[in-house]
Amino acid sequence: MAEIQKSWRDGALRLSTLPLLLLMGLFFVIPLIMTALLSFQGTQYYRLVWTWDLKVWTDVFSQVHYWTIMWRTLMMALVCTVLCTILAIPIAYGMLHRLSRWSDHITLLMVFAFLTDAVLKTFGWVLFLDRSGVLNGTLEAIGFPPAAVNVLFTPNATMIGMVYNLLPYTIFTIALSMARIDGDLVLAARDAGASRLRAFIEVTLPLAKPGIWAGAVLVFVLSLGVFLEPKVMGGGTSPLAAELIRQSFETRVNWPLGAALTLVLIVIGAAALTVAGAVALWQARRVVND
């Protein structure tokens, strides 16, 4: 599709962009700037004091407690990203190439699950995994000892919840880029003597790379901010960064600390995005040079 060149003096361009820019500026950019400024203030007796110092930041960087939680968050996010990516590849490929007649319906079922209220779904997991829940009840009925699977309220349960809520992102992005691959390319590889697996590794995977990257980065960034899963499924035993931030704001009413921790997470996420963007750019350039 050809794009239409527009000048900023054009009424249609202004009408379509200015309200959005205004909204994003007022309620997205300004809050971000304010968060940054707030991290240089202090609190006394649960009240904000405009001190303009680095006390909060030295706290954040010197207290082991924060580092443990940040580290745990980062590790959980990485594991979740790897799991979501690896699981999504065969699912997306199978949807497109084995169940192609049903792929529309499967997508719909996944979209429905994806759009359902996350609190309810997480609660559903609790009921399923509980000591007297569906899983253990069923296992007991067929002869296992009571409460055979004791996973609820552990970090593993948190991971199940995270993968559950974020897996659709990788499935959708990977399926989207796999669907765009010209089927003749795979046939050409097979014709040239490649086995099925070889053709998949040599042709499909490299060409689906943009989708794989996009999905992985999206999952990583979003998993940095999970809060519901560790709280409800993990039982709050090993809190992640988002819980820490919530506590700083709500329980401890230490806004500067909350702001600083928020910024740390945002910087980690932005760094992941930048690295992924740089890699994507580097790869695109390499293709051009070849």
Added chain:
Amino acid sequence: MVSPIIKATGIDKYYGTYRALTDISLEVANGEFLALVGPSGCGKTTLLKILAGFEDLSAGSLVIDGEDMTEIPASARPTRMVFQKLALFPHKTVAQNIGFPLHLAKRPKPEIDAAVRRMLELMHLKESYLNRYPHELSGGEQQRVALARSMVSQPPVLLLDEPMSALDAKLKKSLQAELKHLHRHVGTSFVHVTHDLEEAMMLADRICVMRAGKIVQLGEPSEIYYRPANAFVAGFIGDTNLLPAKVTREGDAFRFACDVLDCANPIIAADQVAPGVAAGADAALMIRPEMLRLLAQGESADCTISGTVNEFFIRGASIQYRIAAAETEIVMDIPGTSTLPAKQGDPVKLGLALGDLFAVEA
């Protein structure tokens, strides 16, 4: 020409520093069928878009129907366009598509209905098509709907942007005939862009041949075919023989020297030499393939060419021979016969009349 419906004077068009059109001056008479012809990138479509109002002109002036068009947007111009990709609205029925210009002009519904039905009849479309959607019609029918939509408000000028280029050969022929018939019937001025000179010759009253943003030649089809302005125009249609030659003035006429041709008296009249040809300079003699004939043993002609048959193609109505003669290949079309007059490798002698020769710049 009484008062032209389109009068373009000195039009230039720049895209940044790229010059797409250079000094285009052109008049189209009321009711005329003009074809704009040229290879892709010659600026013919740009010129059409300037006429329609989709492109501004960088310099020059454009008057259509007695009005200066510089400040007039496409939607208010007395022109209608038939698009290359037809651009039928997929969400509107055939009736809604055809009636769209009148619908925009807020005409009363009965008037729109009547006009749509009139167009339907004119375009030989079935009335049952009225409530169908464009994708339910065949390619040729879609073409007619597009034509009907652009004709419904009886515009003084109809602009056609290669509307036949996507059709198969047979359909193209029948639609070309219909288009010519339509033009006679409605009396609208047509400006038709095409890269197919044969199509232009079939349809147009006059042809404007363009190359690299300039007009090369503007004239009636027979002028373009028999009196091309230069080798480019001569070679633009079919397989034309262009033989290198030298031309020198001799009284009112010209004498020529050409290695391939064997002529008893190599003199041609002054009107058989294109205006740009300088006496003594390198020139090319144009011989259309159908002007050559195969000479029988002992038969003679004004000029002859001797050679051997390289290849032949039986094309039904005609047979095309490719003949090797003095290091070039000569193309000859003769009327088709059931018995082949010559086969591959046969030595042959071709004849042609002096009056059929035409010299152009090399």
Added chain:
Amino acid sequence: MTDRMEKRIADVLLYGSVFAALIFFYIPIATLVLFSFTKSRFLSWPIPEFSTRWYGELLADRDFWSALGNSALLAVLATVFATLLGIGGAFAWSRYKFRFQWGFRILTFAPLLFPQLLLGVVMLLWFSVLAGWLNMSPGLWSAVIGHVIYITPFCIVIISVQMQGYDNTLDYAAEDAGATRWQILREITLPLIWPGIFSAAIFAFLLSWGNFYITYSLSGSTRTLPTFVFSGIAVGSSPIYPALATLTFIPALVLIFAVDRLRKRAARRRLSAIAES
């Protein structure tokens, strides 16, 4: 390895993973539906006796009705604004070319890449300041703004996808037929991208309806269904929540299938538009 064997292994792996994924996605949903029909107060398996008792309890709960009303109001407002802004954004994203377009793209896409809780927290700080100046406390209004910021990028993407197949010549043809810019928009462009707009609106509605993080941060003391459930299960689980879940699944399913029908109709039209060229 022979080709037949390789194919068989691939088949098992691929069919298996799709089915496993579907089962995985529906484990909590099915669990909720099952438990909504229990008669017991306790949510333990196996269910001793079935009844619709908890639906009655839920419908008698005042807090449920107020949360439902808030959810609906929030979702409708967020949908209207996000869809309108999304239409404009999609034009600027994929039909226009202009100076600083990259900046516009980054700015309008960034909220999608933000963990929702952080988005909510960051906005909460600003809203608290604003609320102090304007002398009002965060509530439904701030949640609406938060939802619009979060959902608009989704709408832009969905409508942009619908615009991908759009043929600009149609606009020229309409202009040539005498249409003004407004008429082109109303008669040609909007009807053709309408399926995208409709899908975006449904998607926006469901995203807002099911949103927990942003509502939790920004709605102050106003409760919507997700925050109602969250605070409820924090105190102690009750079978009214599975009942609530089951009730809300039905309209969501209907909406999603409606979007799909529309999308398919649009795809047929787009195919026909290609056939014309």
